[in-house]
Amino acid sequence: MAGLGVGLIGTGYMGKCHALAWNSVASVFGDVDRPRLVALAEVDADLAARKAGELGFETATGNWRDVIDNPAVDVVSVTTPNAFHADMAIAALQAGKHVWCEKPMAPRLADAERMRTAARQAGKVAAMGYNYIQNPMIRHIKALIASGAIGAVNHVRVEMDEDFMADPSALFYWKSEAASGYGALDDFAVHPLSLLFVLFGHVEAVIADMVKPYAQRPLASGGQRSVENHDVASVLLRLEGGISTVLMANRSAWGRKGRIALQIFGSAGSILFDQERMNEFEIYQTGDISGGQGFRKVLAAPEHAPYHRFIPAPGHGLGFNDLKIIECRELIAAIDGQPSHLIGFEDGLRIERAIHAMARSFEEQRWVRVEN
Numbered sequence: 448m449a450g451l452g453v454g455l456i457g458t459g460y461m462g463k464c465h466a467l468a469w470n471s472v473a474s475v476f477g478d479v480d481r482p483r484l485v486a487l488a489e490v491d492a493d494l495a496a497r498k499a500g501e502l503g504f505e506t507a508t509g510n511w512r513d514v515i516d517n518p519a520v521d522v523v524s525v526t527t528p529n530a531f532h533a534d535m536a537i538a539a540l541q542a543g544k545h546v547w548c549e550k551p552m553a554p555r556l557a558d559a560e561r562m563r564t565a566a567r568q569a570g571k572v573a574a575m576g577y578n579y580i581q582n583p584m585i586r587h588i589k590a591l592i593a594s595g596a597i598g599a600v601n602h603v604r605v606e607m608d609e610d611f612m613a614d615p616s617a618l619f620y621w622k623s624e625a626a627s628g629y630g631a632l633d634d635f636a637v638h639p640l641s642l643l644f645v646l647f648g649h650v651e652a653v654i655a656d657m658v659k660p661y662a663q664r665p666l667a668s669g670g671q672r673s674v675e676n677h678d679v680a681s682v683l684l685r686l687e688g689g690i691s692t693v694l695m696a697n698r699s700a701w702g703r704k705g706r707i708a709l710q711i712f713g714s715a716g717s718i719l720f721d722q723e724r725m726n727e728f729e730i731y732q733t734g735d736i737s738g739g740q741g742f743r744k745v746l747a748a749p750e751h752a753p754y755h756r757f758i759p760a761p762g763h764g765l766g767f768n769d770l771k772i773i774e775c776r777e778l779i780a781a782i783d784g785q786p787s788h789l790i791g792f793e794d795g796l797r798i799e800r801a802i803h804a805m806a807r808s809f810e811e812q813r814w815v816r817v818e819n
């Protein structure tokens with residue numbers, strides 16, 4: 448397959464992460480043609496031009512529709528704030544481009560449904576940026592569970608915590624706007640849900656509580672603005688097959704920097720994983736010798752595919768941006784018609800339905816079934 452023509456909309460935190468992935472995927476994997484970085488869009492032409500230089504794109508524009516209209520662009524990375532995803536992804540799909548869209552799909556469920564419909568109608572690959580499912584440790588944990596290594600799973604706990612909104616004096620920005628969604632649910636809970644989805648299947652029912660630690664935040668221009676969504680969510684869930692699950696998400700948790708802590712309890716053992724120590728997991732197995740039972744730490748190694756594509760030596764470790772490179776390779780596989788390990792708009796919509804069910808459950812103070 449000829450190298451894909453790439454368009455990028457947005458060059459912030461995630462835009463740079465996508466650009467690094469597009470720049471690196473051919474070198475890391477060695478089995479795909481080098482993508483051509485065709486066009487990049489930002490909010491104004493000057494910023495776009497500067498970023499195109501830094502990130503290696505051929506052309507730059509202050510109008511994202513130029514990226515969609517460019518005939519040399521085959522696939523569009525959408526890495527703008529949540530409120531823009533639907534318009535940009537749908538326009539790209541309708542123009543016959545593949546789409547790689549950051550999470551969540553869209554703040555409004557109706558828009559996420561429109562995105563799914565556009566993907567179906569276009570017949571193009573429409574993938575979500577659920578990078579944590581790409582961790583070789585997570586893939587290996589999935590294989591271990593499937594092999595019966597910890598027996599039948601009966602209870603799961605997952606916590607996602609960071610502290611970038613813990614400071615009451617942190618400035619108001621788009622993540623606190625209702626237009627960007629429900630806060631901790633759209634921003635954080637969707638990530639643990641992506642892990643639960645690949646490990647155990649869909650969510651059947653939820654009951655949620657949410658907290659707004661700070662009612663107001665300062666504006667860069669002076670004064671204060673009311674915070675329009677919640678930074679903390681605590682949720683009980685029933686997963687497919689009845690697995691009882693607890694999910695907690697907090698983006699104002701001082702001291703937590705990138706925690707996604709999974710505890711998986713089965714009839715013959717347990718598995719522990721935390722994204723803050725993303726190159727290891729712990730496993731306890733009842734079959735270990737009597738007196739020798741205990742949690743065993745397993746370090747990431749070339750046996751945990753595709754770790755070997757990055758480093759031949761065990762225990763040296765991958766990083767956050769490497770997960771995006773793996774995701775990019777999966778996207779190219781999907782575009783090439785090969786089997787791939789991605790969450791597309793079809794399953795992405797199930798995750799959106801789960802968070803909207805959580806929000807409704809909080810509003811109505813009751814369990815809510817998730818439409819699947």
Ligand SMILES: NC(=O)c1ccc[n+]([C@@H]2O[C@H](COP(=O)([O-])OP(=O)(O)OC[C@H]3O[C@@H](n4cnc5c(N)ncnc54)[C@H](O)[C@@H]3O)[C@@H](O)[C@H]2O)c1
Pocket residue numbers: 456457458459460461462488489490511526527528529531549550551576577578634
């Ligand atoms: N997958 C992950 O692990 C992960 C991590 C962080 C953020 N995200 C998601 O990525 C998306 C972006 O978040 P971020 O943290 O990178 O935000 P950011 O604020 O760092 O970057 C957003 C960029 O989009 C640009 N932008 C805004 N409107 C635009 C427009 N109309 N046209 C072109 N460019 C425009 C902004 O100027 C900015 O550079 C969000 O949806 C967020 O939820 C995903």
